[in-house]
Each structure stands twice: as structure tokens, then as C-alpha cells.
Amino acid sequence: xxxxxxxxxxxxxxxxxxxxxxxxxxxxxxxxxxxxxxxxxxxxxxxxxxxxxxxxxxxxxxxxxxxxxxxxxxxxxxxxxxxxxxxxxxxxxxxxxxxxxxxxxxxxxxxxxxxxxxxxxxxxxxxxxxxxxxxxxxxxxxxxxxxxxxxxxxxxxxxxxxxxxxxxxxxxxxxxxxxxxxxxxxxxxxxxxxxxxxxxxxxxxxxxxxxxxxxxxxxxxxxxxxxxxxxxxxxxxxxxxxxxxxxxxxxxxxxxxxxxxxxxxxxxxxxxxxxxxxxxxxxxxxxxxxxxxxxxxxxxxxxxxxxxxxxxxxxxxxxxxxxxxxxxxxxxxxxx
Amino acid sequence: xxxxxxxxxxxxxxxxxxxxxxxxxxxxxxxxxxxxxxxxxxxxxxxxxxxxxxxxxxxxxxxxxxxxxxxxxxxxxxxxxxxxxxxxxxxxxxxxxxxxxxxxxxxxxxxxxxxxxxxxxxxxxxxxxxxxxxxxxxxxxxxxxxxxxxxxxxxxxxxxxxxxxxxxxxxxxxxxxxxxxxxxxxxxxxxxxxxxxxxxxxxxxxxxxxxxxxxxxxxxxxxxxxxxxxxxxxxxxxxxxxxxxxxxxxxxxxxxxxxxxxxxxxxxxxxxxxxxxxxxxxxxxxxxxxxxxxxxxxxxxxxxxxxxxxxxxxxxxxxxxxxxxxxxxxxxxxxxxxxxxxxxxxxxxxxxxxxxxxxxxxxxxxxxxxxxxxxxxxxxxxxxxxxxxxxxxxxxxxxxxxxxxxxxxxxxxxxxxxxxxxxxxxxxxxxxxxxxxxxxxxxxxxxxxxxxxxxxxxxxxxxxxxxxxxxxxxxxxxxxxxxxxxxxxxxxxxxxxxxxxxxxxxxxx
Numbered sequence: 001x002x003x004x005x006x007x008x009x010x011x012x013x014x015x016x017x018x019x020x021x022x023x024x025x026x027x028x029x030x031x032x033x034x035x036x037x038x039x040x041x042x043x044x045x046x047x048x049x050x051x052x053x054x055x056x057x058x059x060x061x062x063x064x065x066x067x068x069x070x071x072x073x074x075x076x077x078x079x080x081x082x083x084x085x086x087x088x089x090x091x092x093x094x095x096x097x098x099x100x101x102x103x104x105x106x107x108x109x110x111x112x113x114x115x116x117x118x119x120x121x122x123x124x125x126x127x128x129x130x131x132x133x134x135x136x137x138x139x140x141x142x143x144x145x146x147x148x149x150x151x152x153x154x155x156x157x158x159x160x161x162x163x164x165x166x167x168x169x170x171x172x173x174x175x176x177x178x179x180x181x182x183x184x185x186x187x188x189x190x191x192x193x194x195x196x197x198x199x200x201x202x203x204x205x206x207x208x209x210x211x212x213x214x215x216x217x218x219x220x221x222x223x224x225x226x227x228x229x230x231x232x233x234x235x236x237x238x239x240x241x242x243x244x245x246x247x248x249x250x251x252x253x254x255x256x257x258x259x260x261x262x263x264x265x266x267x268x269x270x271x272x273x274x275x276x277x278x279x280x281x282x283x284x285x286x287x288x289x290x291x292x293x294x295x296x297x298x299x300x301x302x303x304x305x306x307x308x309x310x311x312x313x314x315x316x317x318x319x320x321x322x323x324x325x326x327x328x329x330x331x332x333x334x335x336x
Numbered sequence: 337x338x339x340x341x342x343x344x345x346x347x348x349x350x351x352x353x354x355x356x357x358x359x360x361x362x363x364x365x366x367x368x369x370x371x372x373x374x375x376x377x378x379x380x381x382x383x384x385x386x387x388x389x390x391x392x393x394x395x396x397x398x399x400x401x402x403x404x405x406x407x408x409x410x411x412x413x414x415x416x417x418x419x420x421x422x423x424x425x426x427x428x429x430x431x432x433x434x435x436x437x438x439x440x441x442x443x444x445x446x447x448x449x450x451x452x453x454x455x456x457x458x459x460x461x462x463x464x465x466x467x468x469x470x471x472x473x474x475x476x477x478x479x480x481x482x483x484x485x486x487x488x489x490x491x492x493x494x495x496x497x498x499x500x501x502x503x504x505x506x507x508x509x510x511x512x513x514x515x516x517x518x519x520x521x522x523x524x525x526x527x528x529x530x531x532x533x534x535x536x537x538x539x540x541x542x543x544x545x546x547x548x549x550x551x552x553x554x555x556x557x558x559x560x561x562x563x564x565x566x567x568x569x570x571x572x573x574x575x576x577x578x579x580x581x582x583x584x585x586x587x588x589x590x591x592x593x594x595x596x597x598x599x600x601x602x603x604x605x606x607x608x609x610x611x612x613x614x615x616x617x618x619x620x621x622x623x624x625x626x627x628x629x630x631x632x633x634x635x636x637x638x639x640x641x642x643x644x645x646x647x648x649x650x651x652x653x654x655x656x657x658x659x660x661x662x663x664x665x666x667x668x669x670x671x672x673x674x675x676x677x678x679x680x681x682x683x684x685x686x687x688x689x690x691x692x693x694x695x696x697x698x699x700x701x702x703x704x705x706x707x708x709x710x711x712x713x714x715x716x717x718x719x720x721x722x723x724x725x726x727x728x729x730x731x732x733x734x735x736x737x738x739x740x741x742x743x744x745x746x747x748x749x750x751x752x753x754x755x756x757x758x759x760x761x762x763x764x765x766x767x768x769x770x771x772x773x774x775x776x777x778x779x780x781x782x783x784x785x786x787x788x789x790x791x792x793x794x795x796x797x798x799x800x801x802x803x804x805x806x807x808x809x810x811x812x813x814x815x816x817x818x819x820x821x822x823x824x825x826x827x828x829x830x831x832x833x834x835x836x837x838x839x840x841x842x843x844x845x
Contacts, residue, residue: 022802185453187845192436192447195585199434202396203448203492206418262438302521322637324612326482 012256013096013268019254020275027282034285043278045164049225050273052170053248054255055177058269059214061252062181064194064261065113065120067107067215067267070222070248074241077102077226079135082144082236085151105131106219110212128245135238136318155231162215166228177266180334190214194261243294250301251276258308348373348409350395350500355404355784356555357390362391366555367404372500372548374529377522379536379546379563383575383631383796386552392502393649396420408500422448425495428502431535433485437478444477445492462493467521482725483514501525502533507541508633519545537631539568539835551575564823568837575835576827577799594624594806600658603674603759603788605643608652608663612638613814616652620759620790625781627805628794629830635814636794637679640761644676645669656741656759670699673758676750677765677792685748688737690802692729693718695736696750721750726776742773747781760784761792766800778804798830812836 028035053070060067081098085091105127112123157165181187189210192200201207225244230236249259255272257264280293357365367385373376373840380388393399395406397415406413408424415421421428435444446456464471469487478544480488486506493501503522507515522545525532534546542549542563549566551559551574553567559566559574603617608616613635620626630636641647645666653662656672664672687695697704698717704710718732725746729739736747745765752760762781766774781804784791795801801808808820810833818833832838 121796183453185450188439188443188447191438195436195438196434197434200447202398202418202428202430204417204422204432206419216719262436319478321611323482324814328609328612328614328635 004267006128013265013271016255016268016271016275020271020278023275023278023282031285031287034282041162043281044274045167045273046166046281047277048166048170049228050244050247050251050277052221052225052228053176053206053244053267054251054269054276055174055272056218056225056268057173057245057248058252058257058264059190059217060120061249061257061259062190062194062261062264063214064197064259065214065261066210067106067109067114067124067218068121068249069109069124069128070133070218070225071241071244072128072135073102073105073219073222074226074229074244075135075236075238076105076131076138077223077245078229078240079139079144079236081180081227082147083139085145085230085293086147088148091151095227098227099220100219102219102223102226103216104219105222106216107212109219110215113215114208114211132242135240139236139238141238142304143235143237147230147234150233153232155228166231174266174270181266191262194263196262225282245275246294246301247297248273250297250304252299253308254306258312259305260308339550346373348407348817349409351407351410352391352395353405353407355391355394355401355406357387357394357399357401357403360559363403363557365394365401368552368555369559370557370560372531372533374531376525376548376549377526377532377534377546378548379534379542380550380552381536381539381542381575381637383572383798387555388552391552392428392504392533392535395421395500395502397424397426414423422496422498425428425497425499426502426514427500429486429489429493429504429506431504431506431508431790433482433489435488437476437479437483440474441471441477441488443471444488445495460491460495463491466493467491468526469521479516481780483510483518484500486518486519488508491505493635494525498530500531501574502517502531502535504535505537505633506534507536507538510815515541518833537633537835539571539837542566542571543568568832572831572835572837575831594621596621599623601655603643603792604655606653606655606659607703608639608642608649608654609650610638611650612643613642614639615810616811616816617701617814618809618819620792621790622758622790623792624806625785625791625804625810627801627825627830628792628811629798629801629808630796630811630834632796634811634834635812637763637813639811640676640763640792640794641678644674670755670757673756674761675699675752675755675757676761677752677757677763679763679767681744682750685751686736686744689735691733692722692727692736692739692747693732694756695747696721699751700755707831717754718750721747721754725750725780740770740773742769742776744772745769749777753780757789761794763794764796765793766797767793798827798834801825801830802827810834810838 024035033039053074055294057067057071063226077098080101081094084097107241109124109127112118113120155166158169159165181190191198192205193207197207226241230238251272252264252269253259253272254275255264255268255270257269276297280290283290285293299334338373350372352368352370355365355368356363390399394401395415397418397420400416413424415424417795429758436447442457442460446453449456460473471487477485477488490501497699500506506518510518511707519567522532528694536542548565549563549571550557551571553575599621602622603620604617605618616639628636638647642649645664651663653660655661656674659672659676661669661672687698693714697714701709704713715732721727722729722732727741727743727746727750734745739747749765765781766777769777781791781793793801793804802825805825808825808830809816810818810830812834813836817836818838820829829838
């Protein structure tokens with residue numbers, strides 16, 4: 001029983017892939033056009049933004065914090081990037097500046113959470129509101145549009161005919177992050193903190209610094225997603241990115257990044273992101289009103305989190321009982 | 337032990353000089369001087385709250401001392417963070433292993449190193465071969481037994497080339513065979529010149545592996561020296577407060593005790609087993625105080641909460657006034673007439689931002705009016721207890737969080753007793769309260785006894801157990817190992833039995 005439950009938790013990447021395939025098959029059964037190669041490619045390309053958000057989020061979630069300001073972060077960084085590009089500023093300046101702004105927002109979150117001990121949900125909910133307000137002030141409530149065509153076309157660039165460049169870059173980033181987290185010397189620090197924070201402190205892992213870095217990365221990835229958003233959508237409304245944080249968090253959880261920390265990989269989070277972004281597309285193919293998109297995301301999020309929590313509780317209760325039982329068994333064995 | 341002579345000229349590996357530490361107004365360490373040399377195994381023993389853990393946490397950089405200095409290999413060390421302590425070659429193996437359950441054994445061990453992974457792996461494999469343990473490096477930590485987790489913790493320390501190893505009650509969760517293999521490891525470490533601080537509650541272990549004994553009591557070292565100069569009886573003496581012998585048992589001093597032949601037990605526990613305790617048999621009679629003594633982790637609280645219906649019972653039965661209550665839920669058990677005062681009032685017993693009166697009635701709201709609370713009854717009840725228990729408040733509407741610890745505890749007692757229990761289990765009822773309040777709590781307990789309530793008193797304060805109890809059981813490693821009647825109740829006997837070294841025939845009387 002314990003073994004199977006543990007497998008269920010650790011083999012989450014695989015079950016997420018299974019879920020994705022099943023979802024595609026069901027959609028294909030109802031409407032075979034969905035499984036057309038062109039459409040599948042489009043679906044995959046459409047998930048780039050969510051993948052970036054989910055990868056950023058997984059740093060924070062793995063350390064058992066949360067960042068709900070990434071949607072607003074995407075909105076503000078996107079609006080700034082769009083304004084600068086519209087005004088003809090060189091991309092060599094726009095891209096670093098945008099990433100820097102995203103990182104700065106992350107740093108503020110990180111200082112609040114790791115140094116001032118504000119609960120992560122409260123801190124990032126606060127910055128979320130502040131940033132959303134900034135967007136309105138910055139854009140005066142208007143859309144940022146009329147971007148030069150060259151930038152919008154970047155999102156359509158392909159290699160050898162069909163591989164989208166953004167998707168390729170994202171795949172490379174995911175691979176690099178995956179290798180860093182699993183192989184690099186300090187890559188496991190994030191998971192270690194989420195797994196057992198006092199244990200991490202005891203072996204000399206710099207806990208506050210690592211948590212801050214996680215938020216900075218989360219902010220930077222949100223800004224990167226902001227750039228993708230500008231290129232793909234071509235304009236930025238003051239509500240851009242609204243609710244994306246829920247999708248990103250749901251993507252992580254679906255892909256096996258546990259909200260209790262210490263568990264999961266960015267590969268899993270990316271698969272989760274593909275599922276999340278496919279849902280709205282599938283709804284269209286099933287001729288279902290796409291208004292249900294957020295509702296379904298929310299339901300999935302809660303179902304998975306509850307299931308995870310139940311399994312987790314069962315396992316820790318079991319561990320407690322084994323520990324307590326060991327105390328009484330010492331005598332028994334000694335007597336034998 | 338034989339190396340003791342050559343060590344005299346040698347420099348101590350670690351030297352603790354005049355270390356003092358207070359938390360708030362509570363002085364936990366009052367000037368500790370302690371040294372350890374290469375290959376020393378220093379057994380640190382002491383009762384609950386003696387300051388062992390605090391001292392070790394200071395060494396590990398988790399707490400900072402208020403006064404005093406620590407020298408490592410003759411050099412003054414500033415241990416202000418765990419990383420600083422690790423850099424000085426100190427490693428603490430905590431009582432509950434602090435592994436990362438979702439990582440493999442190897443990942444658990446190599447976190448926090450600056451060396452290359454491949455080099456670490458080679459060193460780790462060599463290390464495991466040298467100590468001769470059978471531990472697969474790619475196993476997930478959450479599949480390890482407690483003993484294996486402890487080995488992983490020790491490997492962490494050894495791979496860091498730690499010269500000073502702190503083992504905090506390493507055997508408390510180990511089985512007999514695991515303990516034997518741990519001792520082999522300790523012997524091996526000893527022979528390789530590593531200094532070990534060994535915190536334990538088990539006196540037999542001291543003689544098995546320690547080279548030096550240090551007894552801590554109330555933040556001072558009361559005895560220390562090479563282990564060969566000590567006997568178990570001497571250790572027990574060192575653990576006792578100076579005037580403890582004068583405390584006389586309640587039961588022995590009163591002319592006639594209870595006549596048990598005419599009484600039926602109010603609480604009958606038969607062969608009760610659960611998580612953390614096993615095969616417990618005890619009876620508590622009306623008008624009697626049954627003391628339950630033992631060290632931390634002996635399973636007393638686990639037993640109490642299982643009787644109270646919070647934790648699972650795996651075998652045996654609990655009867656209240658002859659009626660089976662095993663496995664009932666807490667609400668039903670309270671209604672049947674058994675109640676429990678938990679050991680941690682902040683965590684489990686008070687509603688800090690509510691008034692005293694709400695706290696008093698919080699356990700019996702369903703009896704206080706039907707739909708709405710009968711506030712008149714609530715006020716009368718709280719006024720009654722405030723007066724009766726001498727709870728110092730500005731009024732019954734004062735917030736309980738603003739009261740002193742002793743007065744909070746009295747409110748907790750009032751809350752529990754307001755349900756009019758026939759049996760009450762008190763878990764550490766005087767922990768952390770001042771002397772005046774303590775006297776009042778004792779008065780309340782004695783009054784309960786007069787009223788014919790059966791009281792089960794769990795306490796780590798041995799004098800308190802001796803002073804109040806009619807009979808005492810001692811728990812050791814989850815089992816009741818001795819029962820003491822009337823005149824056999826004294827601090828010496830209870831202390832020895834709590835540490836599992838009581839021998840009837842050696843009794844001085």
C-alpha cells in the first residue's frame with residue numbers, strides 16, 4: 001500500500017503524460033480534426049507562455065512557497081516591453097530591461113517572504129495588487145498596440161519548416177533548468193528547503209538566500225513569458241496575464257510539483273502547462289463554451305491538491321506510528 | 337579510558353568555558369565548563385529541561401550563548417550559524433533524523449558541500465566501505481527505517497570530516513539489534529580520534545560506551561568524571577535535586593491510606609497497546625492519585641491521549657466505571673466522565689484571544705443552553721472557578737492570553753473540571769508555572785481527590801509525583817516497568833525506575 005502510494009506520487013510526470021494523451025484522444029474521438037498534425041503543433045506552440053510561467057513557479061513551489069503575483073508581473077513587464085518596442089527602442093535594451101524588471105519584482109517578493117517573514121501568499125497577493133495598479137497608471141488604462149510587425153512575426157519563426165523557434169528556445173531552457181536542479185551542486189537546495197527546512201539549515205544550506213533566489217527566478221520567468229505574450233498577442237491590455245498564476249500553479253501541481261514542497265520537476269511542470277493550455281483549445285474543438293476554461297482549471301487544481309494532501313497525510317501518519325512503535329519494540333527484542 | 341593519561345598534556349578538542357544562556361527570564365544554562373579530548377565519548381545525562389539540548393544547540397550554532405566562550409582545538413570559535421559550526425568540524429545528529437524524505441540517500445548526504453559531485457561520490461563509497469554499513473545509496477530516504485536514517489545522519493557528519501560529533505539520544509527510536517550496531521560504529525569513531533557528545537536517558541548505555549560522564553541539572557554540571565569512577569547509583573544521586581530525599585510521600589505520611597479492597601477502580605486499563613506504548617495495565621481508584629513517572633519519550637503522553645480517544649488503540653481495553661470506552665470518540669469519552677489536561681496548554685488547551693469565562697465553559701457548551709448560550713450560567717460558573725481556584729484576573733472578561741502561565745493553567749483546569757469528570761488525566765500540570773500557582777494547583781488536585789475523583793498524574797517532576805501520589809507507576813520505553821505502593825514511593829526509587837535501572841533487592845531500607 002505504502003509503496004504504491006509513493007510510486008503514485010513520484011511517477012507523476014508519467015501519469016501527467018498519460019493524462020495529456022487521454023485528453024487528446026478524447027478530443028480526437030469527438031472531433032478528429034483535433035489530432036491533425038498542424039493542430040497539435042499549434043496546441044504545443046500555444047503552451048510556451050504557460051511553460052515558462054510554470055517553470056518559474058516550480059522554483060517557488062518546490063521550496064514550499066507560492067507566488068501569485070506572476071500574472072500581474074507578466075502584465076507589467078509585457079506592457080513595458082510593448083511600449084518600448086512600439087517607441088522603437090532596440091531589443092538589445094528592451095529584453096534585458098524587461099527581465100530585470102521581472103527579477104526586481106521577484107526580489108521584492110523574496111525579501112518580504114524570506115527576510116521579513118511575511119507569508120508568501122499574503123506577500124505576493126499584495127504585490128499582485130500593487131503591480132496591477134501600476135499597469136493601469138503606466139498604460140493610463142489603455143491598450144498598448146500598434147507594435148511593429150517584425151516583433152509580432154518572431155512568434156511565427158520556424159526552423160526546418162515546422163519547429164517554432166520560441167518552442168525550441170523554451171525546450172532548451174526547460175532542459176537546462178532541469179539539469180541544473182537535478183545535477184548541479186546547489187540545484188537541490190530548493191527541494192531540500194521545501195522537504196525539510198530545519199534539516200536544510202542544519203547542514204548549512206543558506207535558507208533565506210535560496211528562497212529569495214526562487215522568487216527572483218519566478219519573477220524573471222514571468223517577464224520572459226511577458227515578452228512571449230507581447231510577440232504572440234501583439235498588444236497588451238491592462239488586464240493582460242490576469243488569472244495566469246492559477247494556470248501556472250495548477251500546471252505545476254498537475255505535473256507533480258507538490259504544494260507541500262520538496263517534490264517535482266520542471267519537466268512535470270511543463271507537461272502540466274501543456275495540459276493547461278490545451279484545455280481551452282480542446283473546449284473549442286468540443287464545441288463547448290470556452291467560458292468553462294477557468295472553472296475546469298480550478299476544479300483540476302483542487303482535486304489534485306486534495307488527493308495529494310490525503311496521500312501525504314497517510315504517509316506521515318504511518319511514519320509517526322512506525323517511529324513510536326520502535327520505542328516499545330526495543331525491549332521486546334532485548335528480552336528475546 | 338586507558339588513553340586518559342596521555343591526554344593530560346594534549347590540547348582539548350573542544351573546550352566550553354562559562355557558557356550561560358537564558359530564554360527570557362528563564363535561565364537554562366548557568367555557566368557550563370566542559371572539555372572533550374580526541375576519542376572521548378562524553379555521556380551527557382540529565383532530566384527533562386536540564387539544558388542538554390540547549391548546550392548542544394549552542395555548539396551547533398542554532399542558539400547563541402549569552403555568556404562564555406567556546407574554544408575548538410585551542411582557538412576561540414564564533415559559532416553563530418550552523419554553517420560556522422560545520423566549518424569547525426562539529427556535526428549534530430538530531431534525535432529525530434532531519435533527512436529530506438524525497439531525496440535519495442546519496443543526495444541527502446552530499447547536500448551543502450562545495451566539492452565536485454563525482455569526488456564526493458568516490459569518498460562516500462570509500463567511507464561506507466570503511467565503516468562497513470550496508471546502505472544502498474540510491475534508496476529514497478522515506479523508505480529508510482529510523483536506524484538507517486540515523487546512519488545517514490552520521491555519514492553526513494563523517495563525510496564532512498567532522499571531528500566533534502553530537503549524538504542526541506541516538507538510541508531512543510532504535511531496536512535492540514540496531515543499538516548494538518550503532519555502538520560498534522561509536523567504538524570505531526572513538527578509535528579514530530573523533531570526540532563524541534552522547535546525550536542519553538539510558539544509564540546502562542553510559543557504562544557500555546562512554547569514557548566520561550557529565551550530569552546536568554537545572555543548567556549546571558552537578559557531577560563529572562571518567563566513567564570508571566561512577567556507578568549507576570551515583571548517577572541517580574547526581575540527577576536528583578539536592579534536598580530531594582526530604583520530600584516524603586503523601587501516602588506514607590497519612591495514617592491510613594485508601595482501603596483498596598473496598599474500592600472498585602474508576603479507570604481500568606487492561607493490556608492496552610498503541611503507538612508509543614505497549615501492554616499497559618493500570619487501575620485508578622476513586623479518591624486516589626496515581627502518579628505516572630518516566631523520562632521524555634517513555635510513552636506517557638501517548639498512553640494518555642490513546643485512553644482519551646485521540647490516538648488509535650491497537651489492542652487491549654479501557655473501562656470507565658466498569659463500562660468499556662475503548663475506541664470511543666473524545667466527545668463521548670468526556671460525556672462518560674473522563675477528561676484530560678494536555679501537557680502543552682498553548683498548543684492544545686487555551687483559546688488565547690478569548691475571555692476567561694469563554695475558556696472555562698468551552699468544554700461544555702453543549703450543556704449550557706440549547707440554541708443560545710446561557711450566559712448567566714456561564715458567568716456564574718466562571719466566577720465560581722475564579723474564586724475557588726484563586727485565578728488572578730481583572731474580571732471574568734479578561735483575555736486568557738494576557739494571564740500568567742500559572743493562572744492560564746488554572747483556567748485550563750477549570751475548563752476540564754467544569755465537565756465534572758469522574759476520572760481526570762493531568763499531563764504535566766505544573767510545567768512552566770511559578771511556585772505560588774504550583775501550590776494552588778496542588779491544592780486543586782488534593783481537593784479533587786477528596787471529592788472522590790480518580791486522578792492520573794503524569795509528571796516529569798519526580799518530587800511532585802512523590803509528594804502527591806497514593807501509588808506510582810513508572811514507564812520505561814513504552815511499558816510500565818514498576819508499580820510502587822505507599823511507602824516505597826521515594827525519589828530514589830522513582831528515578832531509578834524511570835531510567836530502567838531499579839532493582840528491588842538493592843533497596844537500602
